[in-house]
Amino acid sequence: MAEGTSYDNIRKKLAEKMAGEITLSEKPGEALKKWRLNFEIAQTELSGYLGVSPSVISDYESGRRKSPGTLIVSKIIEALLNIETERGGQKIHAYEGMLYTESSSKAVYGTYEYTYPxxxxxLANLIEADIIYKGMEKPLYGFTVIDSKRAILEMSSHEFQRLYGWSTERAxxxxxxxxxxxxxxxxxxxxxKPGAVVIHGLNGTEVDPMVxxxxxxDRIPVLxxxxxxxxxxxxxxxxSQYHTIE
Structure with a gap:
């Protein structure tokens, strides 16, 4: 952890990041869903914590219900962070590098974020990929392209987690x-853990069986x-026309 940085500070800064992204999004429901999936929290668990029906969360995320106001967004974010804290807060800690580190590694070609998953x-069809393991399929909210050799040789485990951008649900x-x-x-x-892994430069038969x-x-899809x-x-x-490069 960076000097002078406490868990509470990381959590507060992350909450501000989440709130800004959700409230400014053209589809706040999609942004809510992305963050819930980032923390691997089920709709039923979140709704139970908030004391509402699971259908309420589902309706917000799908856009069937009117976009939540700032007060409701704040309550949902607080619930997500409280649930993660009760689990040990490892995922909140993992965002520290992205929140406090500005430098980018030469191992990263680019990080792209999608508004729509x-x-x-x-993905497999677009990049003409072989599916090595289908795993637990999740919506993908972006992708990161990484020089594998440089990442393994030059990046610490803490720095490695910055490769996720602002959503783990990515390729x-x-x-x-x-x-x-x-x-x-x-x-x-x-x-x-990422939403999917793409091994580039090898076809399906050339990938080591250990992969x-x-x-x-971890039930991670691999292509x-x-x-x-x-x-x-x-x-x-x-x-998607809605992409950004970090």
Whole structure:
């Protein structure tokens, strides 16, 4: 933890980030859902904590109910952070690097955020990928392209977690891999888990069998693609006009 930074300060700064993103979003329900998924909290658990019906949370997230006001957003954020704190707060700690560190690693080609989520099948189709392990499919709210060798050699586990941008529900595209094992090992020892992993430069038959075994433990979908990297980035950026580069 950075000098002078306490858990309460991290939590407060993260709450401000969440509130700003949700209230300023064109689809606040989608932003709410993204953060709930980031903390791996079920709709039923959140609704129970708030003392409302699960359908209320579902209606907000789907847009069936009028967009929540700032007071309701504040209560939902507080509930999400309280639930995570009761679990030990590891995911809140994991955001410290993104909240307090401005420098970017040369291991990261780019981090892109989507306003509207992409499904795994759509991702696989767009990048012409083989599905190594389907895992527990989640909506993907962005993607990060990483130089695997530089990330493993140069980044600490704390810095590695900055690769997630502001949503763990993203595709982590690892380039310059030989077998695919190193990225999966790095992911195994971090508190945050991505929505999907893409092994770039190998086809499905070239990926080490251990990759699938490690993916099965955390139920992380894994794809393999040999599509040109620039074409992948261009194709995925075109998926949504609402993307930002951090």
């Amino acid at each position: 992409m499904q795994l099948a759509r 982590m595209i690892f380039t310059k891999v030989s077998t695919g094992k190193s990225p999966m090992v790095a992911i195994r020892v971090t508190n945050l 699938k075994k490690m993916a099965e433990i 393999a693609s040999t599509m040109n990297l620039d074409d992948i980035i261009t194709t995925l950026k075109k998926y």
